[in-house]
Amino acid sequence: MTAKRVxxxxxxxxxxxxxxxxxxxxxxxxxxxxxxDTNYFVFQPLLPEVAAGIISASDAVTPLxxxxxxVNVRMAHAFDANEEDALAKAMQVFWQKGFxxxxxxxxxxxxxxxxxxxxxxxxxxxxxxxxALLKYDRDNRRNKLAQLxxxxxxxxxxxxxxxxxxxxxxxxxxxxxxxxxxxERK
Numbered sequence: 001m002t003a004k005r006v007x008x009x010x011x012x013x014x015x016x017x018x019x020x021x022x023x024x025x026x027x028x029x030x031x032x033x034x035x036x037d038t039n040y041f042v043f044q045p046l047l048p049e050v051a052a053g054i055i056s057a058s059d060a061v062t063p064l065x066x067x068x069x070x071v072n073v074r075m076a077h078a079f080d081a082n083e084e085d086a087l088a089k090a091m092q093v094f095w096q097k098g099f100x101x102x103x104x105x106x107x108x109x110x111x112x113x114x115x116x117x118x119x120x121x122x123x124x125x126x127x128x129x130x131x132a133l134l135k136y137d138r139d140n141r142r143n144k145l146a147q148l149x150x151x152x153x154x155x156x157x158x159x160x161x162x163x164x165x166x167x168x169x170x171x172x173x174x175x176x177x178x179x180x181x182x183x184e185r186k
Contacts (some may be wrong), residue, residue, distance in 0.1 A: 002032045003029060004027075004029050005118070006022060006026070006030060006032045006033070006037065007033045008033065008034045009030070009033070009035050011038065015034055016034070016064065018066065019034045019068050019071045020067070020068055020071075020117035022067065023071055025068075028070075032072065033072040033074060033075050033117060034068060034072070035074045035075070036074075037075065037114075038075065039064055039065070039075045040061050041063075041067055042060060043060050044060075046059060046060035056091045057134065058109065065070050075116070076116070083121060084116075084135070086111045087128075087135045088111050088114075089110050089111040089112070090128050090131075090132045091132040091136060094132060099125075099129055104125060107125065112180070113147075142185065144161075144164065147160075148160060
């Protein structure tokens with residue numbers, strides 16, 4: 001028989017104190033899980049005292065795992081964005097700033113996805129970059145290659161390829177970092 005499980009989504013007063021109450025009142029074999037986007041509880045009425053220096057921050061902030069003994073606390077955030085849309089927006093950030101210069105803060109602002117969701121969905125900056133490149137490959141490169149392969153004349157395919165590169169580069173007012181190869185047709 002599988003263990004009974006109670007899952008509470010969201011902390012703050014309601015979720016945290018519900019988990020605490022259930023842990024005290026239900027059978028110990030019941031697994032109680034609290035899923036929250038942070039791993040701490042802030043007792044907000046004490047924040048003015050913290051700001052004034054009357055008490056320390058540790059008096060107003062408590063780690064959930066300490067506060068909720070016997071409750072499985074998991075840090076997660078519902079991914080509230082379309083993953084393909086987030087990848088497209090990340091691609092724009094990488095084009096504008098480059099991989100090295102694009103910070104996590106830039107990616108959060110550019111995609112509209114919070115830090116926890118960004119790491120949960122993509123694993124970090126490098127995996128996000130790789131997934132953005134794969135999206136570009138899926139959405140652009142493969143389609144262009146299929147069009148070129150459909151042409152019977154290889155010279156016509158090469159001309160179409162370079163004409164497309166030049167047209168995209170000229171139309172790209174944002175200067176997203178594409179390399180231009182200057183060549184002469186014969």
